[in-house]
Amino acid sequence: MGQIEARVFESRGWEVDLAKRELRAHGVAVPIGSRAFEIIETLVESGGELVTKDDVMRRVWPGLVVEDNTVQVHIAAIRKALGEDRGLLKTVSGRGYRLLGRWTTRQESSPTPPDMQGLVRYEVHPFLTNVPVAASALVGRETAVQQLRDLVSAYRVVTLTGPGGIGKTVLAAEVARRLFPILASDVLLAELVSLADPDLVPSTIAQVLNLQLHGEKVSPQAVARAVGGRKILLVLDNCEHVIDAAATMAEVLVSQCPNVSVLATSRELLRIEGEFAYRVPPLETPAEELEEHDDLLQHSAVLLFVTRTRSLRSDFRPEGDNVPAIAAICRQLDGIPLAIEFAAARAATLGIQQVAGRLDDRFALLTGGRRTALPRHQTLRATLDWSYELLPEAERRLLRHLAIFPAGFTLEAATAVMSETESLVALGISNLVSKSLATLDGSESMPRWRLLETVRVYSHEKLADSGEHGQALRRLAEFCLALFAPFSKEDGLQGAIDDLGRYNREVDTLRSALNWTLSSVGDKALGVDLAATASDFWIASSLATECCDWAEKALAQTGAVGTRSEMILRCSLGIALIYTQGMSPRAREVLMRTLELARRLEDSEYQQRATCGLWLFSARSMALKDALAFARDYEEAVKGGDLQSRATAAWLRGVPQTYLADHGQASERLRWAIDHYSVASRRRDMIRLGGDPRSSSLAHRTVTLLSQGFLEAASRESHDAIDEARGTHQPTLLCVALAWAAGFVSLSLGEWGQAGDYGEELVATAYKHSLRPFYAAGTCIKGSLLARTPSPVAGVDPLRSGLAEMKEAKYLLFFPFFRTELAAVLGAVGRIEESLYEIDEALRFAYETDYRWYVPEMLRTKAELLERNGASDLGTVESLYRRSMNQAAEQQALFWELSAATGLAEFLVGHGREHEALAILAPIYGRLTEGFSASRVQRAKSLLGQLD
Numbered sequence: 001m002g003q004i005e006a007r008v009f010e011s012r013g014w015e016v017d018l019a020k021r022e023l024r025a026h027g028v029a030v031p032i033g034s035r036a037f038e039i040i041e042t043l044v045e046s047g048g049e050l051v052t053k054d055d056v057m058r059r060v061w062p063g064l065v066v067e068d069n070t071v072q073v074h075i076a077a078i079r080k081a082l083g084e085d086r087g088l089l090k091t092v093s094g095r096g097y098r099l100l101g102r103w104t105t106r107q108e109s110s111p112t113p114p115d116m117q118g119l120v121r122y123e124v125h126p127f128l129t130n131v132p133v134a135a136s137a138l139v140g141r142e143t144a145v146q147q148l149r150d151l152v153s154a155y156r157v158v159t160l161t162g163p164g165g166i167g168k169t170v171l172a173a174e175v176a177r178r179l180f181p182i183l184a185s186d187v188l189l190a191e192l193v194s195l196a197d198p199d200l201v202p203s204t205i206a207q208v209l210n211l212q213l214h215g216e217k218v219s220p221q222a223v224a225r226a227v228g229g230r231k232i233l234l235v236l237d238n239c240e241h242v243i244d245a246a247a248t249m250a251e252v253l254v255s256q257c258p259n260v261s262v263l264a265t266s267r268e269l270l271r272i273e274g275e276f277a278y279r280v281p282p283l284e285t286p287a288e289e290l291e292e293h294d295d296l297l298q299h300s301a302v303l304l305f306v307t308r309t310r311s312l313r314s315d316f317r318p319e320g321d322n323v324p325a326i327a328a329i330c331r332q333l334d335g336i337p338l339a340i341e342f343a344a345a346r347a348a349t350l351g352i353q354q355v356a357g358r359l360d361d362r363f364a365l366l367t368g369g370r371r372t373a374l375p376r377h378q379t380l381r382a383t384l385d386w387s388y389e390l391l392p393e394a395e396r397r398l399l400r401h402l403a404i405f406p407a408g409f410t411l412e413a414a415t416a417v418m419s420e421t422e423s424l425v426a427l428g429i430s431n432l433v434s435k436s437l438a439t440l441d442g443s444e445s446m447p448r449w450r451l452l453e454t455v456r457v458y459s460h461e462k463l464a465d466s467g468e469h470g471q472a473l474r475r476l477a478e479f480c481l482a483l484f485a486p487f488s489k490e491d492g493l494q495g496a497i498d499d500l501g502r503y504n505r506e507v508d509t510l511r512s513a514l515n516w517t518l519s520s521v522g523d524k525a526l527g528v529d530l531a532a533t534a535s536d537f538w539i540a541s542s543l544a545t546e547c548c549d550w551a552e553k554a555l556a557q558t559g560a561v562g563t564r565s566e567m568i569l570r571c572s573l574g575i576a577l578i579y580t581q582g583m584s585p586r587a588r589e590v591l592m593r594t595l596e597l598a599r600r601l602e603d604s605e606y607q608q609r610a611t612c613g614l615w616l617f618s619a620r621s622m623a624l625k626d627a628l629a630f631a632r633d634y635e636e637a638v639k640g641g642d643l644q645s646r647a648t649a650a651w652l653r654g655v656p657q658t659y660l661a662d663h664g665q666a667s668e669r670l671r672w673a674i675d676h677y678s679v680a681s682r683r684r685d686m687i688r689l690g691g692d693p694r695s696s697s698l699a700h701r702t703v704t705l706l707s708q709g710f711l712e713a714a715s716r717e718s719h720d721a722i723d724e725a726r727g728t729h730q731p732t733l734l735c736v737a738l739a740w741a742a743g744f745v746s747l748s749l750g751e752w753g754q755a756g757d758y759g760e761e762l763v764a765t766a767y768k769h770s771l772r773p774f775y776a777a778g779t780c781i782k783g784s785l786l787a788r789t790p791s792p793v794a795g796v797d798p799l800r801s802g803l804a805e806m807k808e809a810k811y812l813l814f815f816p817f818f819r820t821e822l823a824a825v826l827g828a829v830g831r832i833e834e835s836l837y838e839i840d841e842a843l844r845f846a847y848e849t850d851y852r853w854y855v856p857e858m859l860r861t862k863a864e865l866l867e868r869n870g871a872s873d874l875g876t877v878e879s880l881y882r883r884s885m886n887q888a889a890e891q892q893a894l895f896w897e898l899s900a901a902t903g904l905a906e907f908l909v910g911h912g913r914e915h916e917a918l919a920i921l922a923p924i925y926g927r928l929t930e931g932f933s934a935s936r937v938q939r940a941k942s943l944l945g946q947l948d
Contacts, residue, residue, distance in 0.1 A: 009044045011101040012085065016044045023081060036078050039071075043089070043099035052096035061146075129187040130208065131176045131235070135440055138174045139307050140283045140300025140337075141167070148175045148278060152233070152263060155276040156254050159264045162280035165338030168265035169237050171280060175263065176235050185231035185259065193238035193453045194406035194508040196515070198245035203543060205234070205249060207504065214579060214732055214769050217545050220252035222770045231259040238453060239266035247272050282335030286327045296323050301330035304337060305344045312348035325356040338452065342387040345435040350390075384458040387437065396462075398428040399437060399451075401472050403459035407508035408441045408450035416479035417472055448505070470521070477513040477526050480534070484510065487536040488568070490605055494684045497540050504541055510534055514550055524557045532565035535572035539687050547576040567597035567606050574613050575690050583621040583810040591617065607637055608645075612689040615652055622812040622849040627656040647677035648685070651693035658703050659813075661852035661891040667704040670697040682728060692733050695724040699737040702745050707853055709894030711749060711931020718745040722758070731765055735774035738762040739814060742781050747821075748895075750935025756785055773811030776802040780818040787825035795825045816842050816851050820858050827865040835865050852887075856896040859884035860903050867907060874911070881907060885920075895936075898924050902940040909947070918947040 009016040015024040021037055038060045043051055053071060075097065079086040090098045138145070151158050152175065160168045173189065180187040190208040195201060203218040211226040234253065239246035247270040250262045254274065264270060269277050283301035296302055297318060305326050310316045318326060329352075333339040347355045388396060401417050402409060409417075415425045429449055432438040437455055442448030451459065463469050483506060486492030496503065514534075517527025531554035538547030551573035560566045574591035577584060595610035597603075611634045618627035631652035638645035654669035677694040686692055698721035705714035718741035725737040742758035745751075763778035765771070779802035787795030799822040806815050819842040826835035839862045846855050863880035884900035901924045905917035925940050932941070 007105045007107060009103045009105050011088075011103040014082075014085065014088075014101075016040055016103075025083075036081070039075070039097075040078060040099070043097060044103055046099070048098060048100065048103070050092055050096050050098050055096065127180070127184070127186050127231075129176070129180045129189075131173055131180065131187060131189045132441060134174065134177065136311060137307070138170060139304040141171055141174065144171060144280065145175055145178060148172075148263075149179060151276055151278060152179065152261060155274065156261045157250060157264070157270065157272060157275045158262070158278060159266055159269055159275055160278050160280050161266060161269060165336045166280045166282060167337040168280050170337070172235055172237060172263055172265050176233065179233060183231075183233060185233055187233045187235070189235040189237060191237045191407060192242055192246060194512075195242055196511075198242040200546075201242055201245040201249050203546070207507075207541070207543075209234075212542050212729075212731055212769060214542065214544075214771055217580060220249045221256070223249070224252050224256040225770065226768050227253065227257045227260060228768060229257070229259055232257075233261050233263060236262060236264040236266075239264050239270065240268055243268060243270070246270065283330070283337060283340070285331045285335045288331065296327045299327070299330070301333075301335045301340060302326055305330055305340050305347075308341050308344035309347050312345060316348070322352045325352045329356055342384075342435075342437075345437075346387065346390055384455065387435070388458070388462065391435070394424075395428055395431055397466075397468075398425065399432060399455075399459045400463040400466060400468065402429075402432075402438070402449075402451055403456045403463050404472050404476050404512065405450070405509055406456075406512050408448050408505075409509070410442075410448055413476075413479055413483075413506075413509065414449075416482075417475045419475060446502075473513070473516040474523060474526070476509065477517045477523065477530055480506070480510050480513040481526070481530050484530075484534040484537055487540070488533040493536060493687070494681060496537070497683045497687070500540055503537055507541070507543075510537075514553075518550075518553050518557070525559045528554045528557050528560045528563075528565045528569075532568040535568055536687050539572060539576065540683075544576040544579040547572055548580060551576070562597070564597075564601055564603070567594055567601060567603065570594040570597070571606055571609050571613065574610075575616075578613070578617060578620070578690070583617050588614070588617055604637060608634060609688055611637065612648075612652070612691075616690045619655055620811050620813065622659075622815070622845075622851060624656045624659050624850045628653065628660065631656060643676050644678055644681060647673045648689065648693050651677070651697050654697060655700050658700050659851050659853050661707070661855075661893065663704040663707050663853070663892055667701060667708070670701040670704070673697040674701070686728075686730065692728055692730065695721060695728055695733045696736060698724050699740045702740050703853060706745055706748055707891065707893040707895055709898070709928055709931070711895065711934050711937070713930070714745050715749060715751070715931075731769040732771060732774075735762055735766050735771055735777075738765065739774060739777040739781075743777060743784075743814060743817065747781070747784055748934075748936075749931070752785060752788065755781060759785065773806055773809045773814075776805035776809070776811075777814045777818070778802075779805070780814065780821065783825070784818070784821045787821065787828065792825050793829045796822070796829070799825065812845075812849075816846050816854055816858070819845070820854065820861050823865065824861055827868055832865065832869040836862070836869075839865060853891065853893070856884045856888035856891070856893060856900055859887065860896075860900045863907075864903055877907060878904065885924075894924070894927060895931075898928065898940055899936050901925075902936065902943060905940075905943055905947075909943070914947055918944070921947070 007018050009018075013026045015022075015027070017024065018041060023037060023040060039056055042056060042059045056071060075089065075091070079089055082088055088100050090100055092098060148158065148160075148171070160172055162168055176187050176189065186209075188208050190205050192201060192204065195204060202220050202223050206213055206218055206223050206226070209223070209227065209232070211223065213222050213226055236246055236250060243266060246264065246266070250264065250270055251272040253260045254262060254272075269275060283304055284299045285301045286296050286299045297306070302318075302323075306316075306318050329343050329347075330340060333343060343355055388399070391399065398414075398418060402414060404417065405413065411422060411426055411429065414429060415422045418425050429438060433440060433449065438449050438451050440447065441450040450456075463472060484496075484503065486496035487503075510530075514527060514530060516522045517530055518524060531550045535547060535551060538544065538550070551569045554560055555566065555569050555573070560569065570590050571594040574587050574594060577587035577590065581587065591610055591613045594606065595614065598606035598610050611630050615627050615630040615634065618624070618630060631649070634652050635649040638649055650669040651673040654666045654673060657663075657666035657669065660666075673693050674697045677697070679694060682692055682694070698717055702714045702718045702721065705711075705717060718737070721737040722734070722741055725734040728734075738758050738761055742755045742762055746755035746758060759778055759781035762774060762781065766773075766775035766778055779798050783795040783798030783800075783802065785795070786792070786798065789795075799818060803815065803818055803822065806812060806818075819838055823835045823838035823842065826832075826838060839858060843855070843858050843862070845851065846858060859880050863877050863884065866877050866880070881900055881904035885897055885904065888894075888897035888900055901921045905921040908914070908917040908920070921940060921944060925937075925944060928937065931937055
């Protein structure tokens with residue numbers, strides 16, 4: 001490598017190294033973008049003199065028209081890099097810039113640097129991006145990059161089109177990298193190339209955007225709801241094979257999310273409203289008659305060839321007959337960047353003339369007069385055939401086997417598939433990278449590589465022709481079986497969840513292995529084992545729909561019947577069905593079969609899992625006695641077990657006991673679960689149990705506290721439940737806490753403002769994550785609050801809508817409470833017959849399901865409705881009030897007893913029985929120890945004041 005004399009400018013601990021293109025503070029490189037560095041270079045070379053904005057633009061953006069805003073962004077970046085010394089860069093208003101300080105220079109001998117033009121260095125930025133760092137500078141595309149930057153700012157959907165190998169993906173990634181430091185938004189890349197199923201487009205986008213979607217199949221609409229007002233530039237790469245799904249996804253996002261823009265790459269347009277099409281041109285090639293070396297080297301195709309060859313052979317110089325030969329090669333390759341890079345890789349080892357001599361034979365089709373009419377695959381196949389045949393056989397075999405990885409690979413994965421030593425595989429990958437057939441797609445701490453998609457498809461065909469295809473895929477499946485094994489082990493599950501990002505990067509590899517093993521030509525027994533091993537992974541990654549799909553496919557294999565794998569698959573399928581379809585008969589059937597198998601196989605872990613799944617199903621569908629029976633089964637199974645299991649058992653029993661109105665036992669058990677459950681295994685138990693015992697216990701215990709008359713404690717615990725649920729980052733748990741706090745607690749205590757705030761948060765959270773039952777609960781809370789306004793009729797429709805949604809989803813925990821609310825508001829607006837029908841139906845449902853805890857309040861509401869209607873049978877009204885009081889007293893539910901006693905006392909006063917009213921209400925009110933500011937308590941106090 002040659003040596004050059006380079007200058008380094010120094011001042012007050014700062015260094016500007018022109019050779020290495022580095023800004024350093026006390027010897028440590030400070031991250032700064034390449035354009036920003038060029039501005040610093042221009043200013044430091046000016047010796048403290050003023051540099052006008054026009055001069056900066058001409059030096060840093062030659063030949064381009066740049067807005068003032070663009071310059072300002074880079075000036076701000078420089079000041080940020082200078083930190084406390086930001087005052088060194090002075091702006092002279094309306095004129096330009098000056099770099100202050102006494103800058104001295106020193107000469108250094110440095111190796112000839114590679115061409116660093118265009119190399120991006122990231123600035124510290126609060127927004128997120130997953131666009132990989134460029135492995136090398138983008139050559140010959142500066143004008144295109146600038147045009148696309150301007151287009152992305154003007155159009156919300158920009159699609160890069162053009163033939164394969166033209167550089168759409170590389171160009172889009174470079175535009176995204178350039179935009180990230182200046183856009184106030186996330187810049188996220190979604191690679192669709194590995195998707196064989198268009199239906200996976202929404203879930204892939206959701207995963208890239210790190211969205212948590214629950215409760216229904218992931219759809220474009222669900223993704224858009226979750227994105228909401230978030231600011232995102234989404235790069236959809238390689239859309240053509242899933243064009244309809246990608247187009248739908250883009251259109252829904254753009255139409256429903258005001259701060260989302262899409263930059264897509266595809267062989268064809270998305271054809272959606274507002275799309276701007278940008279056809280990526282080939283690199284510029286010299287005309288045949290052009291002979292001057294300097295003129296030839298100005299063309300971008302030639303410049304790319306030279307740059308890539310020099311990166312592989314540092315002593316390469318374009319001179320003599322080589323330059324016209326390079327120009328001829330670039331012309332024959334039609335300026336297609338991918339083909340040029342292949343040629344440059346070969347030129348670095350074989351020489352320019354050797355490559356030029358072979359090209360005529362290898363690319364005869366490209367020398368015809370109608371190159372633009374040739375199909376893309378023929379052009380690339382010719383290039384790839386030539387490149388492939390120049391490889392030694394060991395590298396050919398490696399390239400073929402790497403083609404089975406649809407979305408990149410690690411050294412560990414490649415070694416497993418090749419069944420060779422890691423050192424040999426590492427050397428082979430290094431050689432393929434140097435020949436532009438593979439590219440680094442990770443970081444130094446997590447190295448990962450991938451084949452360009454056209455190379456992968458070509459190599460995959462070669463793998464099929466070689467007869468090695470089946471064996472390679474078998475090794476891939478065996479690798480996945482070992483990789484995902486921690487998810488199938490009780491002692492490894494927590495670690496796997498903690499390292500979930502690693503496994504998410506292999507999701508496409510897992511899909512590929514499952515597709516083959518469960519196909520007609522695959523190893524179905526291996527596929528069943530793999531599907532069972534990875535079943536918890538799908539739930540951990542919030543991919544419940546895929547969990548269902550793979551479990552169903554694996555269970556369809558005869559080899560799964562009666563095995564441990566069947567048990568595991570059915571368990572994950574049952575839980576996933578509850579998430580995706582609600583409390584369907586199919587989900588219960590699957591979980592019952594799981595429990596049967598777990599008992600037969602004497603597998604205590606899956607007995608507990610199946611029991612929890614059946615408990616969850618029963619509790620949500622209001623089969624409370626069944627839920628309590630399953631809770632007892634679980635408690636029996638873990639008797640004498642660890643503290644965590646016993647805390648879980650206490651939670652499982654406490655929840656149904658709450659609604660069965662066994663308040664004392666429920667409160668005690670839920671408190672015990674709260675105190676003894678360790679949150680360290682919370683994420684693991686969300687998979688194993690389908691819920692979180694601690695946050696759920698906090699939420700449900702508010703019901704027992706409220707019923708027992710501990711009103712202030714209920715209010716405090718409702719707030720604690722919300723804080724706890726927020727800490728889990730699980731939207732389902734947060735919605736549970738919000739529903740209890742806003743609905744049962746705040747509405748019952750008359751805390752209308754609190755109910756409104758929590759209700760709005762509940763609606764927003766449920767909508768964002770597609771949680772239908774909780775959205776319904778939020779709608780009912782809205783209706784209940786409207787019912788308490790001067791125009792109560794406004795609450796009827798929201799309550800009816802929410803109740804219908806709950807019923808359809810078969811999530812019935814909130815159903816009786818809000819049906820009683822509906823009855824009350826109907827009575828308030830004079831629709832008495834409707835109101836009596838609703839309260840009778842609510843009571844019927846409560847009696848059928850043993851939803852006892854709210855029955856006293858339902859009876860009180862019915863008495864109030866009959867009284868409001870002027871019932872002729874006063875004895876019936878009084879009887880209902882007394883039944884309400886007596887049932888509340890039996891349940892030790894002081895709050896509901898006081899509520900019924902207040903209603904009865906008001907009734908008695910209205911009929912001249914004041915002394916009797918006082919005798920009933922006073923002792924009950926006297927037992928209350930807290931919560932005197934609650935609206936119902938205030939009502940009782942006011943009445944007692946009148947009677948006294």
